[in-house]
Amino acid sequence: MDQNPDLLRELETELFDALEAAEKAGLDQPDGEFAFQRGMTALDLVTVERTERIYEPLSADPVTRDYVLHLDSQLQGLVTRIDVLRARIELSLQAGLDDRADLHPELHRLAAQLRARFRREAALLPVYQAWQDRQDRMSA
Numbered sequence: 001m002d003q004n005p006d007l008l009r010e011l012e013t014e015l016f017d018a019l020e021a022a023e024k025a026g027l028d029q030p031d032g033e034f035a036f037q038r039g040m041t042a043l044d045l046v047t048v049e050r051t052e053r054i055y056e057p058l059s060a061d062p063v064t065r066d067y068v069l070h071l072d073s074q075l076q077g078l079v080t081r082i083d084v085l086r087a088r089i090e091l092s093l094q095a096g097l098d099d100r101a102d103l104h105p106e107l108h109r110l111a112a113q114l115r116a117r118f119r120r121e122a123a124l125l126p127v128y129q130a131w132q133d134r135q136d137r138m139s140a
Contacts, residue, residue, distance in 0.1 A: 015042035
């Protein structure tokens with residue numbers, strides 16, 4: 001379990017590297033579209049990993065549950081904005097719309113919103129590490 005933060009950092013790095021590559025290439029280019037899809041795959045993976053390995057165990061423990069619920073309520077609006085931006089970009093790409101070249105501002109906002117989300121969620125890592133230490137002491 002101690003490898004969770006490292007895995008999450010690797011996935012976040014992959015996500016932002018891919019989004020940067022998509023911005024540089026442009027979403028109207030195949031390389032840009034591919035980089036965006038690679039980034040969204042990394043986002044899906046980091047979300048699953050964070051949920052299964054950090055949020056779920058902390059949410060199940062009465063000692064940390066309230067903290068996780070508080071953080072989750074703070075992130076709710078941010079996550080909604082991320083979902084809307086992602087959907088707008090993905091639908092434009094799938095439909096092959098001519099405005100794909102004009103999606104640069106949305107892509108830039110998406111990356112900024114994701115950075116804000118991950119900065120806020122980083123507050124969970126010390127809580128998770130303390131929780132993990134407590135679990136280790138209890139099982140010893």
